[in-house]
Amino acid sequence: MTASADRFTAEEVDExxxxxxxxxxxxxxxxxxxxxxxxxxxxxxxxRTQGVVLDSSDRLLVGGVSSTRxxxxxxxxxxxxEVEALPGRLSVWNVWRDEIDQAWIGWSGIRLIPVDEAGxxxxxxxxxxxxxxxxxxxxxxxxxxxx
Amino acid sequence: xxxxxxxxxxxxxxxxxxxxxxSGLVWLTLDWLGNPNRGSFRPKGDQYFGTRRERRGARRxxxxxxxxxxxxxxxxxxxxSSLRVFWNKxxxxxxxxxxxxxxxxxxxxxxxxxWRRLSRIPELDTQTLxxxxxxxxxxxxxxxxxxxxxPLARGRWKTGGNPLMLNAKGGVPTAATVRSRVWKNxxxxxxxxxxxxxxxxxxxxxxxxxxxxxxxxxATVDRDSATPNWRSVAVDPFASESALEQ
Numbered sequence: 001m002t003a004s005a006d007r008f009t010a011e012e013v014d015e016x017x018x019x020x021x022x023x024x025x026x027x028x029x030x031x032x033x034x035x036x037x038x039x040x041x042x043x044x045x046x047x048r049t050q051g052v053v054l055d056s057s058d059r060l061l062v063g064g065v066s067s068t069r070x071x072x073x074x075x076x077x078x079x080x081x082e083v084e085a086l087p088g089r090l091s092v093w094n095v096w097r098d099e100i101d102q103a104w105i106g107w108s109g110i111r112l113i114p115v116d117e118a119g120x121x122x123x124x125x126x127x128x129x130x131x132x133x134x135x136x137x138x139x140x141x142x143x144x145x146x147x
Numbered sequence: 148x149x150x151x152x153x154x155x156x157x158x159x160x161x162x163x164x165x166x167x168x169x170s171g172l173v174w175l176t177l178d179w180l181g182n183p184n185r186g187s188f189r190p191k192g193d194q195y196f197g198t199r200r201e202r203r204g205a206r207r208x209x210x211x212x213x214x215x216x217x218x219x220x221x222x223x224x225x226x227x228s229s230l231r232v233f234w235n236k237x238x239x240x241x242x243x244x245x246x247x248x249x250x251x252x253x254x255x256x257x258x259x260x261x262w263r264r265l266s267r268i269p270e271l272d273t274q275t276l277x278x279x280x281x282x283x284x285x286x287x288x289x290x291x292x293x294x295x296x297x298p299l300a301r302g303r304w305k306t307g308g309n310p311l312m313l314n315a316k317g318g319v320p321t322a323a324t325v326r327s328r329v330w331k332n333x334x335x336x337x338x339x340x341x342x343x344x345x346x347x348x349x350x351x352x353x354x355x356x357x358x359x360x361x362x363x364x365x366a367t368v369d370r371d372s373a374t375p376n377w378r379s380v381a382v383d384p385f386a387s388e389s390a391l392e393q
Contacts (some may be wrong), residue, residue, distance in 0.1 A: 003340035008341070009356040010362070014258065026358040053381050068261035076385040091359055097336060100376045104355040105337040127338040 004109045004131050015031040016109075020130065024108035026093040029146065036143045037083045039109070042121075043137035044074045048134065049097040050126065050136035051077075051123030058086035071095060074136065094124035095137055211241035306331050310373040326352065326368045329375055 007016055008025045015024045037054070044050050051073040054060055060070050061084040072081055094110060095103040106127025113121040119141045126135040154162065195205040301313045310328035313319060320328070327350030333339070334347035343353035347364045368375050
């Protein structure tokens with residue numbers, strides 16, 4: 001079975017249908033207003049450190065740290081984090097740490113479960129096979145809700 | 148005047164003589180013009196090159212040397228110089244100069260080597276030192292022994308070996324060689340995906356597609372630590388301060 005990242009690269013797409021489910025390499029959202037994005041880590045694989053990257057076209061603020069790209073690791077970040085995102089594009093994808101920080105390779109992918117306009121659930125698989133496992137599950141909340 | 152009149156009667160004799168005289172004059176003229184050395188003949192040993200003044204000085208010095216040599220020979224033979232008749236103060240001064248040039252000075256006696264007396268260095272006073280010795284020279288701590296740098300292995304590298312391994316002659320591998328070894332060592336890790344594993348088996352770096360801009364990114368290897376990594380600028384806001392500084 002071909003790894004999902006190989007298919008993302010070969011077919012030059014950001015989402016694929018695998019076993020009847022839509023798998024994304026990245027989740028991209030458009031924020032019309034300054035939004036407080038809450039990131040709740042609901043599940044984490046014990047095999048290796050998992051994380052999530054938030055990338056914005058503008059600034060992201062967490063506590064006293066401001067950057068366009070933030071990473072929240074399961075071994076350092078608390079289970080619940082609020083990120084203030086300025087209007088613009090917001091991209092989210094999962095990462096993991098073998099000996100190095102990895103993303104977008106192997107069997108990695110994100111299965112998206114929309115809850116409502118104010119929330120999403122991301123079930124992410126890291127690059128290690130098999131690809132249908134959930135290595136980190138995140139719940140994203142938006143205040144104000146997405147339009 | 149035609150040729151018949153010149154070669155008739157007595158005139159043929161005068162014509163013959165004049166022809167030889169004119170030929171001789173022409174020959175002498177050409178020889179004088181073609182010979183640059185118009186001075187008196189000097190053997191090669193007596194020829195000096197330089198200005199007129201230098202040549203004259205060299206000849207004067209040589210005459211003086213010859214005079215001195217002859218004078219000393221005659222003096223040794225007869226007890227008195229036979230050149231006394233032609234002797235004058237100027238020649239005497241020249242001879243003295245020539246003698247001074249010819250006679251070598253008496254050898255200097257060898258210097259005896261002096262041995263210096265050993266002096267005692269004063270005791271080291273740590274209080275007056277400008278630097279603190281405990282900072283400059285740390286003492287051995289059993290709890291934290293110094294890490295000894297293990298020498299890198301040498302020889303023919305095989306898959307699974309240290310990517311920084313030296314070659315048989317002790318040469319340091321190039322950056323490209325280290326990169327190739329790193330990827331070959333990790334080619335059996337399934338996490339890279341089949342396509343990347345095929346590349347890594349041949350020493351090529353793995354690739355991934357960045358979905359943000361659609362570009363293909365290639366993994367890199369740190370030259371010193373031989374660890375692979377992806378170029379990323381994500382900031383961990385919860386990392387320790389020391390990690391953030393790194």
